[in-house]
Amino acid sequence: MTSLRILVPIKRVIDYAVKPRVNATKTAVVTSGVKMSMNPFDELSIEESVRLRERNKGAVQDILAFSAGPTKAADTLRTAMAMGADRALLVELDENRPKERDLEPLTVAKLLREVVHKEGCNMVICGKQSIDDDSGQTGQMLAGLLGWGQATQAAKVEVQGDEVVVTKEVDGGEEVVRVKLPAVVTTDLRLNEPRYATLPGIMKAKKKPMEKKKLADFNVDFKKRLETLEVVEPPPRQGGGKVDSVDGLISRLKELGAI
Amino acid sequence: MATSALRTAIPRGLRRPSLLLRPGLLSAQNTSRRHFSDVNPTPIFHLTETEEMLKESVGRFARDVVLPKAREMDENEMMDKSIVEQLFEQGLMGVEVEEAYGGSGMGFGAVVVAIEELARIDPSVSVLVDVHNTLVNTAFRTYGSTLLKKKYLPKLATGTVGSFCLSEPASGSDAFALQTKAVKSESGGSYKITGQKMWITNAAESEIFIVFANIAPERGYKGITAFVVEKGMPGFNIAKKEKKLGIKASSTCVLTFDDVEVPADNLLGKEGEGYKYAISLLNEGRIGIAAQMTGLALGAWENAVKYECNSKSRKPELKLRPRAHYSSMPSERRKPARASQVAQKVSGSAIEWMGGMGFVREGLAEKYWRDSKIGAIYEGTSNIQLQTIAKLLQKEYKEQ
Numbered sequence: 001m002t003s004l005r006i007l008v009p010i011k012r013v014i015d016y017a018v019k020p021r022v023n024a025t026k027t028a029v030v031t032s033g034v035k036m037s038m039n040p041f042d043e044l045s046i047e048e049s050v051r052l053r054e055r056n057k058g059a060v061q062d063i064l065a066f067s068a069g070p071t072k073a074a075d076t077l078r079t080a081m082a083m084g085a086d087r088a089l090l091v092e093l094d095e096n097r098p099k100e101r102d103l104e105p106l107t108v109a110k111l112l113r114e115v116v117h118k119e120g121c122n123m124v125i126c127g128k129q130s131i132d133d134d135s136g137q138t139g140q141m142l143a144g145l146l147g148w149g150q151a152t153q154a155a156k157v158e159v160q161g162d163e164v165v166v167t168k169e170v171d172g173g174e175e176v177v178r179v180k181l182p183a184v185v186t187t188d189l190r191l192n193e194p195r196y197a198t199l200p201g202i203m204k205a206k207k208k209p210m211e212k213k214k215l216a217d218f219n220v221d222f223k224k225r226l227e228t229l230e231v232v233e234p235p236p237r238q239g240g241g242k243v244d245s246v247d248g249l250i251s252r253l254k255e256l257g258a259i
Numbered sequence: 260m261a262t263s264a265l266r267t268a269i270p271r272g273l274r275r276p277s278l279l280l281r282p283g284l285l286s287a288q289n290t291s292r293r294h295f296s297d298v299n300p301t302p303i304f305h306l307t308e309t310e311e312m313l314k315e316s317v318g319r320f321a322r323d324v325v326l327p328k329a330r331e332m333d334e335n336e337m338m339d340k341s342i343v344e345q346l347f348e349q350g351l352m353g354v355e356v357e358e359a360y361g362g363s364g365m366g367f368g369a370v371v372v373a374i375e376e377l378a379r380i381d382p383s384v385s386v387l388v389d390v391h392n393t394l395v396n397t398a399f400r401t402y403g404s405t406l407l408k409k410k411y412l413p414k415l416a417t418g419t420v421g422s423f424c425l426s427e428p429a430s431g432s433d434a435f436a437l438q439t440k441a442v443k444s445e446s447g448g449s450y451k452i453t454g455q456k457m458w459i460t461n462a463a464e465s466e467i468f469i470v471f472a473n474i475a476p477e478r479g480y481k482g483i484t485a486f487v488v489e490k491g492m493p494g495f496n497i498a499k500k501e502k503k504l505g506i507k508a509s510s511t512c513v514l515t516f517d518d519v520e521v522p523a524d525n526l527l528g529k530e531g532e533g534y535k536y537a538i539s540l541l542n543e544g545r546i547g548i549a550a551q552m553t554g555l556a557l558g559a560w561e562n563a564v565k566y567e568c569n570s571k572s573r574k575p576e577l578k579l580r581p582r583a584h585y586s587s588m589p590s591e592r593r594k595p596a597r598a599s600q601v602a603q604k605v606s607g608s609a610i611e612w613m614g615g616m617g618f619v620r621e622g623l624a625e626k627y628w629r630d631s632k633i634g635a636i637y638e639g640t641s642n643i644q645l646q647t648i649a650k651l652l653q654k655e656y657k658e659q
């Protein structure tokens with residue numbers, strides 16, 4: 001079996017349990033003073049890389065957790081290492097500089113391409129999307145830039161020789177795809193149940209290396225191609241009504257002019 | 260750390276440096292200072308990066324794994340085995356135990372954070388972790404011979420629960436009047452323990468017991484000695500399991516010792532020094548109890564406020580009240596006697612905010628309240644603590 005050097009990109013996002021609020025100028029979601037955590041899909045990715053290592057003795061040479069984000073993203077990377085990643089790379093972004101704020105998927109994919117080349121990775125396991133922007137593009141763009149195969153929305157990942165067999169959930173059943181390494185795999189919700197960082201894991205993570213870089217260290221064009229016009233909250237849900245019977249439903253629908 | 264506990268127990272106006280700095284008021288005189296955390300002292304609300312991660316991880320564990328079972332364990336008066344196993348897997352049963360012995364190698368601050376996080380969801384699970392870490396593991400780590408440490412710490416950190424056995428039917432707050440006796444064999448190779456212990460936390464799950472027995476009753480408390488007893492030693496029985504008001508899932512048992520032969524290697528520390536160890540361990544253990552009670556208060560509040568804010572029969576005038584309580588809470592951290600009072604008050608009020616839903620056994624509100632009662636009782640009752648504080652004040656201020 002091909003020896004694996006896995007790259008897992010990670011994003012620090014608003015915690016999934018927090019109800020996001022739009023700022024006064026309607027340009028973004030408020031993030032200051034809000035609980036931040038690892039993007040849940042990235043947790044799945046870290047967990048899957050660690051499980052690949054546990055399932056295939058000696059096959060996984062390296063698990064590198066990567067993040068481009070504010071200084072605090074170091075905490076998120078530390079969590080990834082507590083879960084089992086071997087080392088971390090943080091590209092620290094200066095939030096005060098507009099061009100370093102909210103990197104676009106293409107920019108992130110280009111950053112990742114450089115990391116892959118420099119670190120000699122042959123597999124990228126990343127979340128199918130981040131729960132803040134929901135772009136769902138980075139993995140695919142990265143595969144395109146690298147000229148690698150890709151298997152998206154994985155519900156099951158198996159490495160066989162120099163191939164990755166990925167099962168994905170599609171309408172009405174499962175679809176199994178086979179992709180040659182090197183490859184990009186994006187992870188979906190039911191892939192696994194991420195572990196909690198154990199106490200010994202947390203202690204070990206303190207000793208694992210974390211490299212810090214700046215955007216300027218990368219030969220990447222980060223011109224903004226997207227413009228956010230407006231961010232609005234979804235309209236408040238209108239309360240529903242209850243009807244007693246089918247007849248009641250029909251007459252109510254008629255009343256509303258729906259039929 | 261001990262002085263900070265004392266400081267918090269004394270009314271603000273009475274704090275005086277001379278009192279605070281006097282050695283040995285709350286800790287045994289020969290206890291060396293220990294680091295509370297892995298970094299230099301920081302304000303009590305400031306957690307280190309490690310403690311933050313631990314808090315996050317333990318909090319999630321508590322919500323995802325413990326919460327779904329909390330009500331059932333309480334009704335069954337039984338700790339779920341799989342939860343105990345997972346506590347070990349998470350490294351929560353050897354927080355301070357050195358990595359070489361299979362522990363997590365963290366500081367006391369980490370224990371406190373873990374206890375608090377667990378108590379927010381289930382004080383029963385919290386006390387299991389508390390007693391095991393702050394009393395049993397610490398006893399081995401501080402007083403155990405290298406042999407004992409090598410033999411027991413890896414077990415205690417990775418799979419075997421331990422108990423701390425001091426109280427007896429006739430000696431609770433007056434623990435040093437204990438009547439369990441240990442007689443040394445003529446060869447000196449072993450001791451025979453005879454007597455009875457009561458109120459032993461975790462006893463139903465435990466396999467390792469630290470037992471205090473007197474080897475020389477004529478010398479009074481100076482004969483008290485600590486031994487390590489294993490489940491299965493002939494003559495040792497875990498007898499009755501108490502039926503309790505609160506923390507029902509945590510086992511509390513009566514233990515009987517009928518000529519239990521313990522090898523001399525299982526002597527913990529030195530002969531006749533058991534009383535010192537007990538005082539010192541309980542002084543530290545009480546901080547854990549304070550953390551448990553603080554967590555309980557937070558949990559009861561969160562439970563009630565979640566209900567209040569989402570209840571259909573919303574009563575606007577209630578909205579402000581929880582906040583008032585919440586703001587009073589953080590300042591109560593780690594004050595053993597006070598923490599239990601706050602826990603009782605908050606969890607009691609929480610029931611009232613929730614009305615009928617607080618009174619029924621469907622949610623957890625009534626359980627928090629029942630669980631809070633124990634805080635004023637175990638590891639030194641609040642009444643005794645007040646008495647101790649009064650004694651210290653008398654010593655300081657009474658003119659000869």
